[in-house]
Amino acid sequence: MRKKFCPKCGKETEKFYENLCKDCFLEKFSSLEKIPKNFLFKKCKFCGKIFYKKVGKESLESLVETILSKILEKEKIDSINYRIFNDKLKMEVETKIEDLKKVEELTSNLIIKQFVCNVCNLKEKGYYQAIIQLRCKNEILQKIEEDIKKEVETLNKFDALAFISKIEKEKNGLNFYIGSKKSAMEIGKILKRKYKAELKISRRLVGFEKGKRVYRDTILIKISD
Ligand SMILES: [Zn+2]
Ligand SMILES: [Zn+2]
Known part of the structure; x- marks a missing residue:
């Protein structure tokens, strides 16, 4: 049998890919330029x-996972094994080309800058969509205040505007300024179920935003015993 050689590197080879040996052929492909060298967070x-x-994510780990899976999908890379090490992201990138597999290594920099996110910015400025007026006996006030704070924290996982921007002391209770109307309403419902509270909702036009009416809700929550 006649021996066949790769025209590029001269190596003896049996199977050709576009007239080249496997190694020379694979050299033409790289997935590395599809991945940023610097990730700016x-x-x-x-x-x-x-x-x-x-x-946005709660942790760097889950954010990196989300970004990489998006890159995989978009760039048709088969898999990325990775590890976060100090401020570096070490990756092993695997790409399938015809019946071959190419594995490449890459280390990118993770650059993290501090800032104030939109939601925290709003909170800092005292933004609110609704006021919860809690009215109850002094003896249970603190307990229910804790309840409301806990519920806001839970709701915040699904609703970024679920935060308290201010708490005001009133004669017969407390006023909570809540970033999200929807979550304020949810808290009202929870307290109604839990304490048989009486709810009274009122709505006030406070202005216009991009041509739409903006209302602010006041939810009066009365707990009798
Ligand atoms: Zn070759
Ligand atoms: Zn924030």
Whole structure:
């Protein structure tokens, strides 16, 4: 049998890919330029949430996972094994080309800058969509205040505007300024179920935003016993 050689490297080879040996053929492909050398993150100095472009996550680990899976999908890379090490992201990138597999290594820099996220910015400025007026006996006031704070924390996992921007002391209770109307309403419902509270909702036009009416809700929560 006649021996065949790769025209590029001169190595003896049996199977050719576009007239080249496997190694010379694979050299033409690289997935590395599809992955940024520097990942620029922004971390909120108040809530600790970390952002890459428009995507925000609770931790660097889950954010990196989300970014890489998006890159995989978009760039048709088969898999990325990775490890976060100090401020570096070490990756092993695997790409399938015809019946071959190419594995490449890459280390990118993770650059984290501090900032204040939109939600925390609003909170700092005292933003609110609704006021919860809690009215109850003094003896249970503190307990229910804790309840409300806990519920806000839970709701915040699904609703970024679920935060308390201010608590005001009133003669017969407390006023909570809540960033999200929807979550304020949810808290009202929870207290109604839990304490048989009486709810009274009123709505006030406070202005216009981009041509739409903006209302602010006041939810009066009365607990009798
Ligand atoms: Zn070759
Ligand atoms: Zn924040």
